[in-house]
Amino acid sequence: MQIDEILKTNQLSITDSRKKILGLFLNSYGALAHADIEKNAGEKFDRVTIYRTLQVFVDKGIIHTIPTPDNSIKYALCKDDCVEGHHHDHHVHFQCKQCGNTYCLDDVTTPEVKLPKGYAADQIEVVISGICKNCKQ
Amino acid sequence: MQIDEILKTNQLSITDSRKKILGLFLNSYGALAHADIEKNAGEKFDRVTIYRTLQVFVDKGIIHTIPTPDNSIKYALCKDDCVEGHHHDHHVHFQCKQCGNTYCLDDVTTPEVKLPKGYAADQIEVVISGICKNCKQ
DNA sequence: AAAGAAAAGCAACGTGGTTGCAAAAGATTA
DNA sequence: TAATCTTTTGCAACCACGTTGCTTTTCTTT
Numbered sequence: 001m002q003i004d005e006i007l008k009t010n011q012l013s014i015t016d017s018r019k020k021i022l023g024l025f026l027n028s029y030g031a032l033a034h035a036d037i038e039k040n041a042g043e044k045f046d047r048v049t050i051y052r053t054l055q056v057f058v059d060k061g062i063i064h065t066i067p068t069p070d071n072s073i074k075y076a077l078c079k080d081d082c083v084e085g086h087h088h089d090h091h092v093h094f095q096c097k098q099c100g101n102t103y104c105l106d107d108v109t110t111p112e113v114k115l116p117k118g119y120a121a122d123q124i125e126v127v128i129s130g131i132c133k134n135c136k137q
Numbered sequence: 138m139q140i141d142e143i144l145k146t147n148q149l150s151i152t153d154s155r156k157k158i159l160g161l162f163l164n165s166y167g168a169l170a171h172a173d174i175e176k177n178a179g180e181k182f183d184r185v186t187i188y189r190t191l192q193v194f195v196d197k198g199i200i201h202t203i204p205t206p207d208n209s210i211k212y213a214l215c216k217d218d219c220v221e222g223h224h225h226d227h228h229v230h231f232q233c234k235q236c237g238n239t240y241c242l243d244d245v246t247t248p249e250v251k252l253p254k255g256y257a258a259d260q261i262e263v264v265i266s267g268i269c270k271n272c273k274q
Numbered sequence: 275a276a277a278g279a280a281a282a283g284c285a286a287c288g289t290g291g292t293t294g295c296a297a298a299a300g301a302t303t304a
Numbered sequence: 305t306a307a308t309c310t311t312t313t314g315c316a317a318c319c320a321c322g323t324t325g326c327t328t329t330t331c332t333t334t
Binding site: 065067068092094111113115116119121123124126130133134 | 202204205210227234242245252253254255256259260268269
C-alpha cells in the first residue's frame, strides 16, 4: 500500500493520523490548509496532532509549505527531489481567487531574476493569483 | 512638512500616531513589521491603534504588505503609482537571511511567467531570500 | 470657542499555533 | 503472542497576533 510505503521510507511509525493525513494529500489535487485537514479528517484527531503531523511531514520532505498572498499557510506534496531537511521547490504556486484552491504548477519553474549588484539570491518564491483552469470559461 | 502633506493628500486627519508611524516608514530603508513599529513608537500607542493605522495606510495606498517566506507580514511605502484601493506592486521583494531586513527592489520588475493553458494570472508575488548587499562581503 | 466627526484607548474576545505531561498506541524482542 | 520499550496522541493550559464594541479623547470645521 502506497501510504504505508511512504511512511516507512521516511522512517516514520505508521499511525492512524499519519495514514489519514497523508491519504488526504494523495487524494487531493490542490494544496491543503490546516483547516481543510481538520475538517476532512472528520473530528477524529486533536488539532495538536494535526499540527505535529504536518510538521513531521515537512521535516521529512514529504510535503512543503506554500505562502499565499493572504498570508495563510498551505501544504502540498513534494516531488521526489525533496529529501529530509532540504526542499527543492523550484516551481510556481498558483492561487485561484474564485475557488480559493492553491496548486503547485510543477511544470512551471521559477524564473531567473536579475538582482541589483550586491544581492545574492538563495531561494525564490513565486505565488501567482488569478483564475484557475477549472473556474475559467 | 512632508508627513502632513502625505496625510492631507490622502484625506486623512492628522494625528500623533499617524505622524509617528508614517515617519518611521519615511526614515527606514527596509520594510517594517508590526512589531518593529510597536517597538520604535516607544510604548506610546496602543497596539490596536497601530493595527488600525497600518490598515488605513494600506487602504489608502500609502504602504503595501509584503508576504515573507516565514509567513509574517511586513509593510513598506508604496511608490507613486499606488492609489486608493488599488496597488501596483510590480517589483520584487528581497529578504535577507542574515540581517532579517526586507527590501523592495523597486527597479526589479516581476518577471513574466508562462502559465499552463487555462490559467489566467492577475497578480504575481515574487519574494527572494538570500544575502543583501549590506551583509555581503 | 462650540459642535460634530473621527480616531485612540481599553477590555474582551477569537483564532492559530505551541508546550508539558500523562495515557495510549506502535515497534521490537524473546 | 506477550512483555517491554519507544513513540505518538490527547488534553489542558498557554502565548502571540489580530479583531471588535464601546467610551473617551482628539481633530476638524463653522
